[in-house]
Amino acid sequence: MRISVKLLGILCLFWCAVGLGRALDKTDDALARAASAVEQGQFAEAESGLRVFLREHPGNVRASGLLGAALDGQQKLGEAETLYREALRRTPDSVLLLNDYGNHLLRQGDAEGARLEFEKACSIDPSDQNANLQLARLAVDRHEGAAALEFLSRLRDLRAPARQLLRAEALYWAGRKEESFGVVAGLENTYDADSRVHFSAGLALSRMGQVARSEKAFSRALVKAPGDPDVLYNLGLAAVAAGHDQRAEVDFQTLLRQQPDNVDALLELGRLRGRAGDGEAAIALLTKAARLAPKRADVQRALARARAR
Secondary structure, eight states: OOOOHHHHHHHHHHHHHHOSOSOOSHHHHHHHHHHHHHHTTOHHHHHHHHHHHHHHSTTOHHHHHHHHHHHHHTTOHHHHHHHHHHHHHHOTTOHHHHHHHHHHHHHTTOHHHHHHHHHHHHHHOTTOHHHHHHHHHHHHHTTOHHHHHHHHTTOSOOOSHHHHHHHHHHHHHTTOHHHHHHHHHHHHHHTTTOHHHHHHHHHHHHHTTOHHHHHHHHHHHHHHSTTOHHHHHHHHHHHHHTTOHHHHHHHHHHHHHHOTTOHHHHHHHHHHHHHTTOHHHHHHHHHHHHHHOTTOHHHHHHHHHHHHO
């Protein structure tokens, strides 16, 4: 079958846009293997292969981005920063690199720097999915609901539970609270058997300041996943925020039976014991937490307060 030159050009453009699709040659195979290694958390293996690849194909944008992600995964943040900056110096209009660098900055906790990179990506490609999703998340963090909804409107698919919960938060901060609660309730009912959805709903509601709803969502998660340490801890926090100290104590004690050296649980239970007037138990719990995490300032402050009572 003969393929016209025009059609061949269209196909080439399509594969460039897709990125890692079906391997067309050995280069694609190498990058596909590297991407798979990064996705599976095999960062050292990915780094090794990508360094070899970049010696043979210097300046390859996709390989540079993957190497940056592999370095980030190993906490080689300074090296990743240098790599991204050099790659962007060569190709400043690469939407792929701008997204990768923005994700890198998010890992470092630089939300403002990340926002600028994602905005650059959107100025080049207003429909870019990662950049719009990340900008929506950052807008929600700033409680800018209307802006978040605008970014979300550019996404092709909002059906995933995580995206629905992000939309619920955006609706809440846009002043459409009942609509927001309806989205969360509908999601929890649809995925009632999935503890992860209830847990994520609890986190989203907590960020909205909806203490009672958050506690209820975490309770539903615990029914589906009894003894889950993350659920127990966050349910305990929600119970504390709701003023249900006895319920919180049960949750933190249950968690500590599983993980006796869990510093966060020791800290919260120590605080609860202190508020209940049991100074001896509070000091014992907080002393253990301080021994396990001597550099935790919040633990040291709580211990000092308990001793001062």
